[in-house]
Amino acid sequence: MHAQDASGGGNGMGIGHGGGGRLAYLGFGLAATGVATILLVHWMVAFWVPTEAAQGVVQRIFYMHVPAAWTTFLAVAVAGLASAAYLWLEDERGDMAAVAAAEAALVFGAIVLLTGPLWGRLAWGTYWTWEPRLTLTLLLWFSYLGYFMIRGSVADPRKGRRFAAAVAIIGALSIPLNHVSVVWFRSLHPEPVVLRTEGPSLPSEMLATLMTSLAGFTLLFLGIFTVRYAMENLLRRPASGPPPGSDGAFT
Amino acid sequence: MTLAARNLVCSYGPTRALDGVDLEVAGDSILAVFGPNGAGKTTLLKALSGERKPDAGRVVADGKAVTGSDPAWRGRVGLVSHRTGLYMKLTVMENLLFFASLHAVAGPADAASAALAAVGGRELAGTRAEALSRGQRQRIALARALLHDPDILFLDEPFSGLDPSGADALATMLGARRSPERIIVLVTHDLRRGLGLADRVVLLRRGRKVLDAARAECEPEALLELFTGDARGRA
Amino acid sequence: MTSLRWIWLIARKDLRAEFRSGGRIAAMLAFSVLACFLFSFSLDRTLVSGREIASGLLWLTVLFASISGAGRTFDSEEEDGAFRHLLLSPVSRHSIFLGKAAANLVAVALVAVFTLFALTLFFAIASPGPVVLHAAILLPGTIGLAAAGTFFGLISRQSNLGDSLLPALTFPVLVPLVFFGATASSRVFLDRPWAEISGSARLLWAFAIGFVAVGSLLFRYLTEE
Numbered sequence: 239m240h241a242q243d244a245s246g247g248g249n250g251m252g253i254g255h256g257g258g259g260r261l262a263y264l265g266f267g268l269a270a271t272g273v274a275t276i277l278l279v280h281w282m283v284a285f286w287v288p289t290e291a292a293q294g295v296v297q298r299i300f301y302m303h304v305p306a307a308w309t310t311f312l313a314v315a316v317a318g319l320a321s322a323a324y325l326w327l328e329d330e331r332g333d334m335a336a337v338a339a340a341e342a343a344l345v346f347g348a349i350v351l352l353t354g355p356l357w358g359r360l361a362w363g364t365y366w367t368w369e370p371r372l373t374l375t376l377l378l379w380f381s382y383l384g385y386f387m388i389r390g391s392v393a394d395p396r397k398g399r400r401f402a403a404a405v406a407i408i409g410a411l412s413i414p415l416n417h418v419s420v421v422w423f424r425s426l427h428p429e430p431v432v433l434r435t436e437g438p439s440l441p442s443e444m445l446a447t448l449m450t451s452l453a454g455f456t457l458l459f460l461g462i463f464t465v466r467y468a469m470e471n472l473l474r475r476p477a478s479g480p481p482p483g484s485d486g487a488f489t
Numbered sequence: 490m491t492l493a494a495r496n497l498v499c500s501y502g503p504t505r506a507l508d509g510v511d512l513e514v515a516g517d518s519i520l521a522v523f524g525p526n527g528a529g530k531t532t533l534l535k536a537l538s539g540e541r542k543p544d545a546g547r548v549v550a551d552g553k554a555v556t557g558s559d560p561a562w563r564g565r566v567g568l569v570s571h572r573t574g575l576y577m578k579l580t581v582m583e584n585l586l587f588f589a590s591l592h593a594v595a596g597p598a599d600a601a602s603a604a605l606a607a608v609g610g611r612e613l614a615g616t617r618a619e620a621l622s623r624g625q626r627q628r629i630a631l632a633r634a635l636l637h638d639p640d641i642l643f644l645d646e647p648f649s650g651l652d653p654s655g656a657d658a659l660a661t662m663l664g665a666r667r668s669p670e671r672i673i674v675l676v677t678h679d680l681r682r683g684l685g686l687a688d689r690v691v692l693l694r695r696g697r698k699v700l701d702a703a704r705a706e707c708e709p710e711a712l713l714e715l716f717t718g719d720a721r722g723r724a
Numbered sequence: 725m726t727s728l729r730w731i732w733l734i735a736r737k738d739l740r741a742e743f744r745s746g747g748r749i750a751a752m753l754a755f756s757v758l759a760c761f762l763f764s765f766s767l768d769r770t771l772v773s774g775r776e777i778a779s780g781l782l783w784l785t786v787l788f789a790s791i792s793g794a795g796r797t798f799d800s801e802e803e804d805g806a807f808r809h810l811l812l813s814p815v816s817r818h819s820i821f822l823g824k825a826a827a828n829l830v831a832v833a834l835v836a837v838f839t840l841f842a843l844t845l846f847f848a849i850a851s852p853g854p855v856v857l858h859a860a861i862l863l864p865g866t867i868g869l870a871a872a873g874t875f876f877g878l879i880s881r882q883s884n885l886g887d888s889l890l891p892a893l894t895f896p897v898l899v900p901l902v903f904f905g906a907t908a909s910s911r912v913f914l915d916r917p918w919a920e921i922s923g924s925a926r927l928l929w930a931f932a933i934g935f936v937a938v939g940s941l942l943f944r945y946l947t948e949e
Contacts, residue, residue: 374900380895384892387889387893388879388883388889391883391889392883392884394502396500397949398883401879401946403945407942408938412896412900540811540812541949542948557812560815563812564814568808570808572805574804575806576803576806577803578741587737590729591815
């Protein structure tokens with residue numbers, strides 16, 4: 239009879255250790271540039287861009303609402319794709335990217351859902367209308383709330399991540415639906431003004447402001463996303479667990 | 490046939506249930522895996538059967554890597570666990586027929602009757618599982634596991650809830666299944682029962698293998714000492 | 725073809741157990757009748773006519789009943805750990821999903837038919853529109869509800885929030901389905917021509933097929949340990 243000690247045990251998690259710090263700095267840089275750009279947009283919106291004839295001053299909220307909506311959809315698409323990669327390739331980095339993007343989706347989605355009713359109140363005379371695109375954005379937002387609820391509530395964290403990934407994918411799949419519903423059901427919502435086959439229909443100052451804002455929001459998203467990803471990477475480093483033999487206390 | 494585990498690692502969150510376990514079993518043998526609660530016994534069984542995909546390492550059968558995502562591998566595996574896995578609202582025969590059909594057993598009705606007769610439960614065929622005693626259910630569960638004549642039979646605490654005569658019957662049946670083409674892996678914390686059956690003994694503690702020996706080389710007292718944790722420092 | 729056989733075996737097993745215990749379907753049907761009864765006297769029918777609001781009530785009742793039943797889709801699998809053995813058999817994961825969703829569909833469709841009948845009765849709707857058209861709208865709708873309920877039912881089952889998680893997970897996905905379903909059904913109640921309904925019916929089929937396809941594809945990731 240011999241006592242045997244299986245030594246070692248590889249770490250098959252595939253987490254990229256190291257480089258987390260540099261990644262975080264890059265993220266902070268991107269986010270700072272994004273914030274600076276958005277501040278510039280605020281100046282442009284307040285002092286530079288002409289007032290739209292039909293809707294008046296209210297229309298200026300458009301320069302926040304539309305880029306926030308674009309960023310929400312971008313974040314949801316990233317979360318969906320990263321989740322699909324996580325399920326398919328079983329690479330934990332997919333899940334880390336998905337959490338980072340899903341959190342950003344909740345934040346930017348909240349901006350859309352706050353600015354939308356403000357604009358709606360003044361333009362259409364009502365805070366909330368059951369307009370398909372706004373409704374589906376709200377639903378998308380709740381889907382991603384569900385994403386975080388399910389993540390935290392399953393005993394085996396690996397299962398929780400898989401369940402959440404499934405929710406993220408289904409949420410992302412509802413974006414095309416979102417678009418089709420607008421095309422199929424004419425609504426109060428303004429027609430697309432930038433992505434049209436005939437080219438943009440906006441006056442050039444408005445277009446420039448919108449584009450600057452889009453760039454700012456996108457940079458901000460990329461910054462938040464990168465910082466959050468780096469953070470998640472750091473948080474998961476002890477995923478290899480306490481060394482067996484020490485009695486499992488976290489240090 | 491042979492079944493081997495190579496450096497299996499399985500984690501549940503921050504806890505490592507298996508921490509680099511190597512193992513080799515050849516046909517014609519019964520392997521007993523012992524360990525206190527939380528030692529990683531069930532996780533090892535799930536990793537071997539393919540139910541849980543290991544974080545690292547692999548399971549090799551007859552020289553080929555196998556995973557639970559391969560239906561052909563699942564078809565070669567049988568399982569008896571401490572939960573009987575029967576549908577309570579279905580009769581014993583319906584339960585057996587259902588699983589026989591899922592495994593595409595030729596002549597499911599005959600196979601089900603034969604398996605039922607083998608565990609001595611012929612008279613229970615028309616009874617709903619919910620009306621059976623714990624021991625009777627466990628016998629039906631064994632019949633279900635043997636329906637498709639699996640190459641590898643996994644038993645997860647099979648003695649829990651069995652009365653002594655039931656446990657003896659189970660032990661006899663397992664002994665009778667021994668063949669070069671078959672492997673039986675038994676996971677239990679019941680040292681006495683397990684040692685009575687096993688040819689090989691593996692002891693797990695906190696996810697690591699602390700003993701791997703032929704039954705003949707094992708002195709029960711030394712095993713008990715390892716088991717109860719008097720040898721803490723050696724783990 | 726083996727897939728079809730597996731689906732059939734699993735659905736038949738589920739339905740057999742379901743009708744023997746009777747609990748879940750009976751609870752769903754009781755819920756639907758009671759809901760319709762409560763609607764009929766909580767709404768002032770001098771202000772609204774039954775024919776105009778029946779479709780909304782129909783779809784909400786079916787939605788709530790199907791979600792309350794969805795959490796229990798996997799009860800029989802967990803009574804004594806049978807699911808582990810089902811997963812360890814050679815059956816493909818999508819067959820398990822489709823089999824269980826098919827059994828669920830029978831329950832949800834029963835509730836839909838029952839609710840339609842109860843609403844017509846309690847609201848004294850003289851001409852509820854052609855039954856065939858109601859079926860043409862309710863069929864894809866109930867397929868979508870059953871598929872989503874089965875999928876999210878397995879998730880909520882393993883969460884420690886349990887079935888209270890189900891509405892948060894399912895409603896965002898099901899609201900569009902219910903919206904188009906209720907729109908189409910109201911036109912059936914009001915005897916509008918098929919041309920005004922067919923668009924919604926097509927969308928409902930798109931949803932139903934989408935849920936079934938996505939559920940079949942993703943189900944195996946929910947069952948892996």
